[in-house]
Amino acid sequence: xxxxxxxxxxxQAGVYAQALQxxxxxxxxxxxxxxxxxxxxxTTPDVVVLELQLPGHNGIEFxxxxxxxxxxxxxxxxxHSFVPPHELAHAATLTKELxxxxxxxxxxxxxxxxxxxxxAAGPVTA
Amino acid sequence: MKPQHVTTGIVLTRVDYxxxxxxxxxxxxxxxxxxxxxxxVRRVKSKLAGGVELFSxxxxxxxxxxxxxxxxxxxxxVTHYGHIVQSIxxxxxxxxxxxxxxxxxxxxxxxxxxxxxxxAFAALNDGSVSLELIRLWFAAQLxxxxxxxxxLQTEPDGTKLAAEKTYxxxxxxxxxxxxxxAPYGADDIKFLRLVFSGNAPLVLAKVANVAAxxxxxxxxxxxxxxxxx
Numbered sequence: 585x586x587x588x589x590x591x592x593x594x595x596q597a598g599v600y601a602q603a604l605q606x607x608x609x610x611x612x613x614x615x616x617x618x619x620x621x622x623x624x625x626x627t628t629p630d631v632v633v634l635e636l637q638l639p640g641h642n643g644i645e646f647x648x649x650x651x652x653x654x655x656x657x658x659x660x661x662x663x664h665s666f667v668p669p670h671e672l673a674h675a676a677t678l679t680k681e682l683x684x685x686x687x688x689x690x691x692x693x694x695x696x697x698x699x700x701x702x703x704a705a706g707p708v709t710a
Numbered sequence: 711m712k713p714q715h716v717t718t719g720i721v722l723t724r725v726d727y728x729x730x731x732x733x734x735x736x737x738x739x740x741x742x743x744x745x746x747x748x749x750x751v752r753r754v755k756s757k758l759a760g761g762v763e764l765f766s767x768x769x770x771x772x773x774x775x776x777x778x779x780x781x782x783x784x785x786x787x788v789t790h791y792g793h794i795v796q797s798i799x800x801x802x803x804x805x806x807x808x809x810x811x812x813x814x815x816x817x818x819x820x821x822x823x824x825x826x827x828x829x830a831f832a833a834l835n836d837g838s839v840s841l842e843l844i845r846l847w848f849a850a851q852l853x854x855x856x857x858x859x860x861x862l863q864t865e866p867d868g869t870k871l872a873a874e875k876t877y878x879x880x881x882x883x884x885x886x887x888x889x890x891x892a893p894y895g896a897d898d899i900k901f902l903r904l905v906f907s908g909n910a911p912l913v914l915a916k917v918a919n920v921a922a923x924x925x926x927x928x929x930x931x932x933x934x935x936x937x938x939x
Contacts, residue, residue, distance in 0.1 A: 636798050644801040645764070653726045667798055674802035 585706045588629035589613045590620045590646065592638050600633070603695040604702065615639070617646035624650065629659060631706050633698075635690075636665040647682045660705040663687040664698060712773045714783055717741050719770050720827050721763070722812045733779060735812070736770065739824040743815055746772050746782040765804055765831055766790045791835035800834050803841050807834075807848050814852050826851050833911035843911055843924045849931050850905045858938045861885040862903045871899055879930055881937045894930070902927055 587604055591597040592615050601611040612627050614620035617638050624632070632650070636643030643665070650656050661684050669675055669687045678684040685705045688698065719736030722743075727733050732748045771783040794800045807830050815823050830848050833839045853859060864870050866883040873896040877886035886899065901923040904914055914920065 640795075642795050642798060642801055644798055644805070645795055648764075648805055649724075652724050672798065672802075674799070674806065677802060677806070 585609045585630040585702070586627060587611050587702065588620060588624055588627065588632045590617070590632065590634045590638065590643070591615070592635060600695070600698065603699060607699045607703070609702070617641035617643065617649070620646055621649055624656060624659075628655075631702055632659060632661040633664050633702065634661055636663060636667050647678075647684070651682055658683070660685045662701055662705055664690060664693065666690050714771050714773055715741070716769065716771050717744075718788065718824075719744060719768055720766070720824060720831075721768070722808055724764075734782065736768075737811065737815060737819060737824050737827060739821040742818050744770075744772065745779045746770070747775075747779055748782040748785075763787065763790060764808070765792075765794045765834075767828060767831075791831040793835045793837065794831065797837070799841060803845060804831065804834050807844075810848070810852060814856065820855065822855055826855065829910050833915075836912060839911050839915045840921065840924065842928065843914060843920060846924050846928050846931055847905055847911045847914060849935050850902075853931070853934055853938065854906055856938065858884070858934065859906050860902070860934060862899055862906065871896075879934075881933065884934075894926075898923065898927055902931075905931075 587609050589597055589600060589604070589611050591600065591613065594615065597613050597615075601613060604611050612623050612629065614623045615638075618641060634643050634646065638646070643663070647661065650659075650661070661682070663678065663684050663686070665688070668689050672678065672687070675687065678687060686701050688701065717738045717740055719738045721734055721736055723735040724732050727747065730750050734746050734748050736744045736746065738744055766787055767789040769786045769788050771785070773781045773783060775781060794804050807827065811823060811827050826848070830844060833844045833847070860879070861884055862871070864885065865887055866880065866885045871877065871886055872888075875888045876890065876892040877894045877899065878889050878892040879885075879894065880887045886894065897919070901917065904917065905927070917923065
């Protein structure tokens with residue numbers, strides 16, 4: 585699968601990318617929301633993994649922008665963030681309006697479980 | 711050559727059109743709601759790209775179209791409420807307020823809606839104003855602008871509200887009705903008068919005991935919204 589990883593911390597991004605590549609995925613990495621939109625335009629991701637806390641435009645802005653394009657309406661997005669899910673005042677909006685398939689809290693998520701969630705979220709292949 | 715028009719606007723929605731264009735809906739103080747084709751804004755180096763940001767007030771030049779979609783000629787950022795996006799919760803509430811306002815202005819909107827959103831952004835941009843207060847104030851202002859301001863002066867029979875009594879709210883009469891041991895008192899009603907008047911959230915935030923008053927009155931205002939829709 586083609587994964588768009590939006591992660592501002594390059595060190596962490598490297599670790600995640602390595603793990604995902606070992607699982608047979610192709611990973612494109614963006615450090616900002618704007619960079620992610622451009623990268624999505626070029627690479628057409630199957631799954632997006634998103635940190636909400638980004639420099640400049642945040643992850644929520646990215647999501648609204650991303651979902652405003654018809655071709656990206658149904659691309660699964662997994663929020664993988666340092667923002668604890670219970671602290672998100674509008675967590676329901678993420679799922680209902682922005683079509684986020686899972687919200688993972690980074691400190692509680694192993695690489696293995698991240699890979700499993702991505703595999704489950706991705707498009708079904710014959 | 712078609713005449714160009716200049717106004718100020720706040721972006722409500724952006725949807726893509728074709729490979730590089732977007733249709734942008736803006737609320738303006740003098741031209742109502744505008745739907746404009748922004749050509750080429752998906753291209754990285756488009757000069758328009760920076761001027762059509764959300765949470766911003768933008769000067770725009772446009773050409774009216776034959777149908778209801780005009781063409782954006784140029785845009786210039788006037789005010790960008792950049793602190794909003796430094797908080798995930800403020801960003802989410804900001805999008806929610808935009809959505810509510812977009813829904814409330816499906817018919818021809820009045821200029822006040824533009825100023826309402828501008829004031830809401832200013833409040834969201836100020837970290838000292840609580841999200842709960844902004845949400846309450848915005849809901850009250852939407853009720854006011856749609857002609858659903860509750861009667862905060864008298865009971866349905868014309869009796870003036872008294873400081874020593876307690877009240878419940880009658881949704882059918884859109885008024886408070888006195889009843890012993892009812893949940894609302896003079897402080898709540900005074901606060902609601904301030905919330906429904908033209909005071910900005912930045913002013914309301916200075917009211918004593920604002921957090922408790924906001925919490926107590928939110929459920930009522932929220933129910934008023936549901937009742938009027």
